[in-house]
Amino acid sequence: MEIPRHWRLKQQRYGLVGEVCPHCDYKIFPPRDVCPNCGDEAKTLYTFSGKGEVFSFTTIYEAPTGFDHAAPYTVAIVKLDEGPMVTAQLTDLGDQPIEIGMPVEMVTRKMRNDGDERGVIVYGYKFRPAVVAA
Amino acid sequence: MPNTLLTPNRPVGIVGYGSYVPRYRIAAREIARVWAGSKGGLPVKEKAVPGLDEDVITMSIEAARNAMLRAQIEPAQLRAVWVGSESHPYAVKPTSTVVAEAIGAVPHIQAGDWEFACKAGTEAMVAAMGFVGSGMADYALAIGMDTAQGKPGDALEYTAAAGGAAFIIGPAENALATLNASYSYVTDTPDFWRREYQKYPEHGVRFTGEPAYFQHITSSSKTLMAELGTTAKDYQWAVFHQPNTKFPQRAAQMLGFTPEQIAPGLLVPVIGNTYSGASIIGLTAILDIAKPGDRILLASFGSGAGSDAFDITVTDKITLRAGLARKTQEYIARRTEIDYATYARYRDKITMK
Ligand SMILES: [Zn+2]
Numbered sequence: 001m002e003i004p005r006h007w008r009l010k011q012q013r014y015g016l017v018g019e020v021c022p023h024c025d026y027k028i029f030p031p032r033d034v035c036p037n038c039g040d041e042a043k044t045l046y047t048f049s050g051k052g053e054v055f056s057f058t059t060i061y062e063a064p065t066g067f068d069h070a071a072p073y074t075v076a077i078v079k080l081d082e083g084p085m086v087t088a089q090l091t092d093l094g095d096q097p098i099e100i101g102m103p104v105e106m107v108t109r110k111m112r113n114d115g116d117e118r119g120v121i122v123y124g125y126k127f128r129p130a131v132v133a134a
Numbered sequence: 135m136p137n138t139l140l141t142p143n144r145p146v147g148i149v150g151y152g153s154y155v156p157r158y159r160i161a162a163r164e165i166a167r168v169w170a171g172s173k174g175g176l177p178v179k180e181k182a183v184p185g186l187d188e189d190v191i192t193m194s195i196e197a198a199r200n201a202m203l204r205a206q207i208e209p210a211q212l213r214a215v216w217v218g219s220e221s222h223p224y225a226v227k228p229t230s231t232v233v234a235e236a237i238g239a240v241p242h243i244q245a246g247d248w249e250f251a252c253k254a255g256t257e258a259m260v261a262a263m264g265f266v267g268s269g270m271a272d273y274a275l276a277i278g279m280d281t282a283q284g285k286p287g288d289a290l291e292y293t294a295a296a297g298g299a300a301f302i303i304g305p306a307e308n309a310l311a312t313l314n315a316s317y318s319y320v321t322d323t324p325d326f327w328r329r330e331y332q333k334y335p336e337h338g339v340r341f342t343g344e345p346a347y348f349q350h351i352t353s354s355s356k357t358l359m360a361e362l363g364t365t366a367k368d369y370q371w372a373v374f375h376q377p378n379t380k381f382p383q384r385a386a387q388m389l390g391f392t393p394e395q396i397a398p399g400l401l402v403p404v405i406g407n408t409y410s411g412a413s414i415i416g417l418t419a420i421l422d423i424a425k426p427g428d429r430i431l432l433a434s435f436g437s438g439a440g441s442d443a444f445d446i447t448v449t450d451k452i453t454l455r456a457g458l459a460r461k462t463q464e465y466i467a468r469r470t471e472i473d474y475a476t477y478a479r480y481r482d483k484i485t486m487k
Contacts, residue, residue, distance in 0.1 A: 014195075014236035047238070069486075070186050091187055092157045094470030108195045108236050109187040121223060123191065123232060131460060131468050 002114060006122050011045075013124035016106050018084070020046035027082040050106030052080040052127065057090065057098055066112040078104055078127050092128035103130040139315045139361045140260060142267020147309025148446070149207065149273065150302040150455065152200020153418040154193045155405055155465035158183040160477045162292045168474045169287040177378035181295035181406025183477055184281050188296070189223045194279045195236045197300035200459035201275065202237060204310070205302040209238035212302070213271035214262060215245045218254025218278045218410045219298075220328070222247050233277070244274075251326060252375055253436025254278060255298065255410040260316050260442055262303035273304045278434075280409035285334035286483060293378055293402070297465075298411025299418045310451040311421060311430070315362060316444045319354040326437035337437075343381070346439045351375060351385050354441035355433045359389075362445055366390035370428040373399030373416035375435035377407045391431075398423055404466055410436075417446075419462040426450040 011017045018029030019042050026037035027046060035042040055077040063071035074090040076098070090098065091109055104127040111122045160183050162176035184193065194217050202209065215234040222229045230245040244265075248254040255278015262274035279298030284290030306312045325346035328335035338346075351374055359365060366372070372391045374382040379402055386396045399416030408415055413434040420430055430446040478484050 010235055014232075015238060092185060094157055096470075107192070109185075109192050110189060111187070120227075121189075121191075123236075126187065131464060 003120060006114065006120065014108050016048040016050055016125050018046050018048055020044050027080075027084060029080065029084040029086055048080055048082055048106070050125075051130070052078040052086075052104055052106075054090075054098060054100055054102045054104055055079040055085060056100065074098060076104075076127065089126045090128065091126040096129055104128060105130045137361065138357065139317050140263065141315045142263050144267050144269050145306035145312060146263050146266045146303055147306045147312035147449070148301050148421075149304035149308050149310065150201040150203070150205025151299060151310075151418050151421055152197045152202070152204065152459050153297070153299045153415050153462040153465060154197040154200070154279070155182050155297040155415070155462070156184040156188055156193070157468055157470050158185060158472050158477075158480065159469050160472055160474065164474055165292050169291075177292050177380070178406050179403045180471070181293060182297050182408070183472065183480055184296040186480055188281070190217070190219045190221050190279045190281055191223055191229050191232045193281070193296065193298060194229060194233045194277045194300065197277060197279065197298060198233055198237050198275060201300040201302050203459040204455045205273070205304070206455070206458070207273055207302070207304070210242065211273050212239040212275050213243055214265055214274035215239055215243055216248055216258040216261065216274070216276050218248035218250070218256070218258045218276070219280050220249060220251055220254065220409055221281045221283070225330075239275070250440065251436035251438050252280075252377070252409045252412060253434040253440055253442055255414050256432075256434035256442040256444070257436075259301055259303065259414075259444070260318065262301070263313055263316065266303050266305065273302055276301050276303060278410035278414050280411055282407065282409045283334055283481060288334070290335070290337065293407040295406025295408050297405055297408035297415055299414040301414070308451075309449055310455045311424075311446050311448045314445040314447060315358065316442055317354055317358040317361065318440060318442045319350050319357065320440035321350070323350075323437075323439035325439055342437070346437060347375070347377065347381055347435055348385060348388070350439050350441040351433050351435045352388050354443035355389050355431060358443040358445060359431070364445070366395070368429060369395065369431045371399060371420045371424070372396050372431040373413055373420060374433050375413040375441070376400060376402035376416065377412070379403050385433075401462070401466065415462060421448070421452065422456055422461040422463065424448045424452055424456075426452060
């Protein structure tokens with residue numbers, strides 16, 4: 001049971017909430033309270049737009065426990081428009097091929113059950129191909 | 135008869151709206167292939183199916199984010215997050231608190247899950263009209279969303295679909311459409327139900343039409359129009375709960391509406407019956423194309439049974455706000471067809487242990 005950890009990380013996981021450095025405006029994700037760019041303290045919350053592009057990806061066939069029901073699935077390193085790289089599952093791929101540089105957008109989805117089907121449902125960010133306006 | 139219309143003390147309206155339809159579709163003829171051969175007519179062309187990682191919480195979050203984009207308000211201005219559904223992911227633990235947290239609306243809010251078969255979403259909208267209309271709150275979010283399941287092979291499996299809509303109700307002066315009045319018609323009618331611990335619902339087959347759907351939806355609409363002194367001709371558009379293609383077409387005809395008036399809101403042929411979302415996602419598709427001054431009649435239906443009817447007038451704020459978030463037809467156009475086997479996996483119909 002990891003309920004306290006899920007609870008602590010909920011803002012960051014549901015809404016892609018990171019930090020922005022008040023000194024150099026560097027955008028930080030995941031939040032770490034210290035700016036990796038200038039080294040000063042950075043605790044100002046910042047909600048990312050959720051827009052980005054696929055930097056690299058791989059498909060998981062042998063999934064770890066808790067994720068096996070979703071296998072095979074694709075995990076990508078996404079370069080957010082604001083700068084940071086984030087590792088996340090891709091979703092809603094349909095029959096669409098994945099390409100490096102493909103524009104993606106953040107959605108909040110079910111990640112897994114904590115434990116089995118009796119456990120709390122863990123929600124968090126994933127990315128899907130950007131829906132092109134009709 | 136006393137005045138039975140519900141009208142708020144302070145004028146209210148829809149400040150923002152948003153919809154969501156998942157990507158996957160299964161054709162009704164594919165379901166028929168598995169269970170019925172090719173005999174008989176089909177109630178819809180295809181229906182929307184949620185992905186493995188989607189449920190009423192994730193779908194409500196996306197519709198709510200779209201509504202927030204159009205409303206152009208801060209999440210902290212919301213004083214209520216209410217989600218109506220018959221497929222809440224938990225038996226005990228609110229859908230609404232997760233949705234509220236995800237859009238940044240916590241902690242100064244009312245939150246709660248509503249249930250009334252397919253009219254849980256409009257019930258939340260009526261409550262939001264009262265909450266804002268009394269002056270207790272400036273903004274309230276009401277959502278109707280479902281991931282409906284039909285028993286494999288049952289008539290409902292052809293239509294039970296996933297999708298819905300979110301509405302931010304606020305003061306009329308900031309609304310893209312005013313909610314002028316509503317009226318609800320409710321009786322105890324056992325047309326459709328699901329007992330606790332049962333995965334699939336039961337229904338009264340022939341009992342679902344005349345005494346349930348048609349009686350309630352035409353009574354709510356007729357009374358609303360009679361008390362307002364309007365007729366079908368006074369409305370540009372109308373949208374009714376749509377469990378299949380024929381029911382809303384016939385209800386519209388009985389009430390004097392033309393096929394053109396219900397066309398933009400009649401989404402059931404291409405997304406299926408989204409239960410708590412069905413009438414209100416139709417409303418979002420209408421708002422997507424509406425012009426200032428357009429008057430809209432909305433009537434939901436929930437088994438058990440009841441219907442909420444609303445009189446709505448689009449304002450000039452629609453021009454700017456409709457384009458601020460993804461339109462309902464854009465979600466419908468995002469479409470990947472799946473076969474019955476994939477559908478059975480996505481809908482958890484295959485028992486693994
Ligand atoms: Zn810095």
